[in-house]
Amino acid sequence: MMLSTTTVGSFPKPGYLLKARAQYSRGELNKNDLYELEKKATQEVIKLQEKVGLDILVDGEMYRGDMVTFFAENMEGFRISGLVRSYGNRYYRKPIVVGKVKRLKPITIGYFAFAQSLTSKPVKGMLTGPYTMAEWSFNEYYGRKEDLVLDLAEAVRGEAEELEGAGAKWIQIDEPAISTRPEEIELAIKALGVVTAHLRAKTVTHICYGEFEKIYPKLLELPVDQVDLELANSNYDLLELFRRHPFTKEIGLGVIDVHSHLIETKEEVKEGLRKALEVLSPQQITVDPDCGLKTRTWEESQAKLQVMVEATKEVREELEGRLKE
Numbered sequence: 177m178m179l180s181t182t183t184v185g186s187f188p189k190p191g192y193l194l195k196a197r198a199q200y201s202r203g204e205l206n207k208n209d210l211y212e213l214e215k216k217a218t219q220e221v222i223k224l225q226e227k228v229g230l231d232i233l234v235d236g237e238m239y240r241g242d243m244v245t246f247f248a249e250n251m252e253g254f255r256i257s258g259l260v261r262s263y264g265n266r267y268y269r270k271p272i273v274v275g276k277v278k279r280l281k282p283i284t285i286g287y288f289a290f291a292q293s294l295t296s297k298p299v300k301g302m303l304t305g306p307y308t309m310a311e312w313s314f315n316e317y318y319g320r321k322e323d324l325v326l327d328l329a330e331a332v333r334g335e336a337e338e339l340e341g342a343g344a345k346w347i348q349i350d351e352p353a354i355s356t357r358p359e360e361i362e363l364a365i366k367a368l369g370v371v372t373a374h375l376r377a378k379t380v381t382h383i384c385y386g387e388f389e390k391i392y393p394k395l396l397e398l399p400v401d402q403v404d405l406e407l408a409n410s411n412y413d414l415l416e417l418f419r420r421h422p423f424t425k426e427i428g429l430g431v432i433d434v435h436s437h438l439i440e441t442k443e444e445v446k447e448g449l450r451k452a453l454e455v456l457s458p459q460q461i462t463v464d465p466d467c468g469l470k471t472r473t474w475e476e477s478q479a480k481l482q483v484m485v486e487a488t489k490e491v492r493e494e495l496e497g498r499l500k501e
């Protein structure tokens with residue numbers, strides 16, 4: 177279908193889950209009780225997406241607080257730091273590589289299988305890519321960064337192939353760190369190639385925070401079917417790059433600004449889509465928000481997605497009308 181709709185991955189966690197996660201981290205709640213609440217929240221996220229009418233669903237990432245620590249905690253070779261200050265007054269725990277990195281057990285498979293069992297629509301398998309995992313960890317073990325990145329690639333490959341075995345038709349391997357170090361894009365391409373080499377599922381990578389002028393058109397060499405990019409937040413400036421050098425892959429087209437409380441109007445989204453269709457074909461485009469929705473409220477997420485789906489439907493009908501003429 178042309179102009180399918182999806183989301184980048186994360187949804188806001190319901191209040192009861194935030195509370196339960198805090199209790200769990202203080203040792204006041206056991207893992208099973210937490211898991212039951214994660215499942216409840218996953219059911220709500222699936223229900224919301226079906227209600228809004230999205231085509232490709234996500235599990236909402238109710239079981240993880242970030243992109244890297246969650247995976248590191250579930251692999252061998254990492255220990256997790258105490259609280260580290262990032263920007264402003266935000267603190268987080270950073271993974272530290274202290275040994276050879278390996279995947280010993282399934283990490284997301286159970287969560288994926290649960291989410292997929294709730295719907296007949298495809299649910300994307302969601303992973304963080306090897307380059308981003310290395311970039312956002314402290315390395316105290318490997319002499320060469322490349323060796324760390326490639327061991328991580330093996331670990332992520334194992335998880336991706338098992339997701340496919342569990343029925344994932346779409347697998348998204350996020351690499352938001354790629355655009356922050358343009359000089360290392362070759363390494364990121366090589367590592368992602370290890371992950372996707374044997375996959376038959378549709379593969380996607382999401383990249384944000386970009387200085388895309390520096391990695392485009394090199395970006396098109398990423399060994400995935402689809403590259404997912406934020407366009408709404410940058411006023412669709414990237415389209416100028418695509419005008420100069422055609423975008424040759426499928427694209428996940430971000431049309432909703434996830435950093436803003438304001439709900440886009442249908443006209444704004446339609447205008448963005450029409451602009452994109454000047455340089456991209458409808459078969460190339462999957463429509464989604466710029467990034468994960470976890471910093472928005474539940475109500476904002478629903479309202480933004482509703483606008484996105486309705487606007488996309490109208491543009492799709494315009495295109496179909498034009499095809500019939």
Ligand SMILES: [Zn+2]
Binds near residue numbers: 384468
């Ligand atoms: Zn993003």
